[in-house]
Amino acid sequence: MSWQYTDLLSHPLWFACTVLLAAVTRAQRRGRWNPGACAVKLNGKTAIVTGANTGIGKFIALDLARRGARVILACRSKDRGTGALNEIRKLSGNQDVHLRLVDTSSLESVRKFAAQILEEEKELHILVNNAGASGLPKGMTADGLDITFATNHVGPFLLTNLLKKKLLIRKLHHISQFHSPARIVNVSSANHWRGKVDFSHFRGENLVYTMDAVYNHTKLHNIIWTNELARRLKGTDVTANSLHPGIVMTEVMRHYNFVVRLIFNMVGFFFFKSSEEGAVSTIYCAVSEDTEGITGKYFDSDCSLVLPAPLARDPALGAKAFEHCERLTAKL
Template sequence: MELPSALGHPGWFFTALLLAVILRLQRKGSWTPRKCRVDLTGKTAIVTGANTGIGKSVAMDLARRNARVILACRSRERGQKAVEEVREATGNQKVSLGILDTSSLSSVRAFAQRTLLEEKRLDILINNAGASGLPHSMTADGLENTFVTNHLGPFLLTNLLLDLMKRSAPSRIVFVSSFIHSKGVINPRHLKGEDLQSLHISDYYSSTKLMNLVCANELARRLQGTGVTVTSQNPGVVVTEAMRNYNIVMRFIFHLLGFFFFKSAEEGAASTIFCAVSEEAEGMTGKYVDSDCTVVLPAENARDPDVAKKLWEACESATGLDGREGQ
């Protein structure tokens, strides 16, 4: 779910155009999913937000590798359609639908409970679901909508599934972050819709992507020695449905630029697939992978361990975890 946050500010068009040119000139990584021969027979994977875009492309790749793939989607209709498309395209009938709305903690808990009851193992968890451009609103859980959809929902889901992933080790958790994380800020009060006056609505997205990355690194630290690895990555700027919450003019220009300069969903899925299945990423944890499938340092605001611990504790509190559940 990639979107330059500059699109929400004055001058966003020129910023997007400059970014497009830079991306056009950016070198391509040598790693591609087609060159990777890893087979996932006997493995189970969950991909959130898998009915479209990057998530659907990742699910396609995992299914082609013979994994049992669960598409975790908010819409039953759109999710089932994606399941049928993945089955038809890959010939893999071990592809199924799970209903998951990451903006609702009760939906996250229900999905996790079903998974724990029905699945004997979980080898790969791809936290891909998210949204940008959502208007400010509060959920039934008393949380800000963008922050729970993009961060707290995936945070809770991951924690609830950790024991299953530990029993399935070696296993991998991947968070889809963004290069826009460098523009984000970390303020635990934002999770509950407080102290948001200084943020533009587009800054909500970059801040949640920063939180994804920071909590991924903290989780990697906590899981040392368990055989469960955690990585976060940047897909690049990808033409998906990320613009659906913006006005028609912004959507038109973004997709026009995207036609010439941005990545397709399939291309944007490469770094996620690299983290999830590649031999090169085996045993790699607590790292941030760029869109060309190379390990890079995240922005400085993502590398403070004290901030990570405080954010983690705030997320536990906001989601109702007691600090032991899922650990």
């Protein structure tokens, strides 16, 4: 007697086990920290969230807006950014939410955005580098950079360096319930464990474009950079941390082929986090009193402190990588 995969899927016992496993997974993926139970308010604070027009970024921005912050949505698309802007204003009741355009794959765009922020904003209290992409086809930017490295790492690196002076400005009369220092939060990924460090990658050399290989390298560099940034900011009131948001049902897979996206969506419906759930670890790093004063650390999707890959914890490599990015962005 022959059987087909569809017959197995339709078997009552298989179906029941699948539903049970999905329910358990959904319960576990909620994590140990609930943003709704965190009473921290951000009135008088200014926050920037890159990639805030969709997915995780939109829910991060929504949470910050609900806490009363002045929120700047840093988006690449004006149309999609405007849609997110209107939605966040409506859901949060906060009209102090604004759209500014930036494409992190373009250093010219990053500089233009940063110049606008430096001119318009008196202070900056939270910077969330969330924008990123996986599965981008092989390509080079106008700056001569691999497009994935430019989007996920070099652009955010330059943006943070340019805005650092705003993060370092503090005024005592702004201290309220949100006592913590200014925070830089970089969204990385557990995939960084499969990443490698080769500085020729930045220029698109010696890269293997299979699945998420290039993405993994950039996510490793995100953590290396964050840890070195934290060391350089020691003695200031600015902290820098990185995190893994979890495996999330977002548009990050939109650059993969149809079959990969189909499998991802089918499996993800039962076992992956929603965008709202995936935003939790970033919000935790950005606002929680638990993370006040903590810097140079890496958090998992359950908002727990964990050790990143050994390469990410190498101070000598961190200094070398940071200096490489400084030289790279100074020339471009």
